[in-house]
Amino acid sequence: MEGDQGMKLVEYPDREMLAIDLANLLAGELNQALMTGETASFAVPGGTTPAPIFDALCAADLPWERVHVMPTDERWVPEDDARSNARLIRDHLLVERAARAEFISFFDGSPRPEEAAEPVGRKVAAELPLSIVLLGMGQDMHTASLFPDDPRLAEALDPDAPPVLAVYPPSQPEPRLTLTGPVLTGAMSVHVVITGEAKRRAIEEAERIGDPMRAPVALVLDDATVHWAE
Numbered sequence: 001m002e003g004d005q006g007m008k009l010v011e012y013p014d015r016e017m018l019a020i021d022l023a024n025l026l027a028g029e030l031n032q033a034l035m036t037g038e039t040a041s042f043a044v045p046g047g048t049t050p051a052p053i054f055d056a057l058c059a060a061d062l063p064w065e066r067v068h069v070m071p072t073d074e075r076w077v078p079e080d081d082a083r084s085n086a087r088l089i090r091d092h093l094l095v096e097r098a099a100r101a102e103f104i105s106f107f108d109g110s111p112r113p114e115e116a117a118e119p120v121g122r123k124v125a126a127e128l129p130l131s132i133v134l135l136g137m138g139q140d141m142h143t144a145s146l147f148p149d150d151p152r153l154a155e156a157l158d159p160d161a162p163p164v165l166a167v168y169p170p171s172q173p174e175p176r177l178t179l180t181g182p183v184l185t186g187a188m189s190v191h192v193v194i195t196g197e198a199k200r201r202a203i204e205e206a207e208r209i210g211d212p213m214r215a216p217v218a219l220v221l222d223d224a225t226v227h228w229a230e
């Protein structure tokens with residue numbers, strides 16, 4: 001049965017090798033997706049981990065004009081805010097050759113993410129199933145903005161959940177708009193990228209727990225490839 005062999009974890013000698021090798025792998029998968037489809041949809045995380053991967057990936061020689069990039073989740077702040085995932089993606093991924101990609105932004109200036117959930121959900125729905133999802137993970141085993149302490153987590157994990165959901169994780173300074181569980185599990189290819197000892201222990205704990213309500217990243221571990229460097 002899928003998942004019997006446990007989580008597929010790839011270790012890299014250092015973070016630089018992780019960034020270069022994972023960027024090459026993602027470029028290959030994007031090219032593969034574009035051989036069988038007119039466009040490829042690619043969801044990428046925010047946070048502090050992915051920038052080196054984006055810096056390597058943005059130069060990849062592929063038909064970026066046929067790639068539709070979106071965040072896995074967005075902090076509800078203006079796009080020029082240092083905490084904005086859209087800002088991170090525009091600054092590090094949507095440059096060089098990848099500047100030609102189409103970006104599906106989640107933040108639309110509405111005061112609250114609920115107001116953007118429907119129009120953004122329609123844009124995301126048009127891209128399903130996602131071709132490739134790159135996820136990060138927090139030490140609390142959250143992924144995207146699916147947080148264990150979030151009162152709306154069950155709603156976000158429901159198989160009938162809408163494509164995106166507004167969430168208010170108590171542990172976070174701002175509300176978020178996040179891709180939901182069925183969107184992540186429905187993707188053709190899922191990669192999780194983590195660095196450091198603490199997250200290595202956390203993802204092994206998530207595999208042991210197995211319950212996405214307690215360890216949201218567990219939602220994807222049966223089918224994802226986890227990429228890790230110290």
Ligand SMILES: O=C(O)[C@H](O)[C@@H](O)[C@H](O)[C@H](O)COP(=O)(O)O
Pocket residue numbers: 045046047048049050072073074075085135136137138142143144145
């Ligand atoms: O908006 C976000 O923060 C991300 O999408 C989130 O899911 C991130 O991947 C983890 O919080 C890890 O963040 P770091 O890479 O900063 O540890």
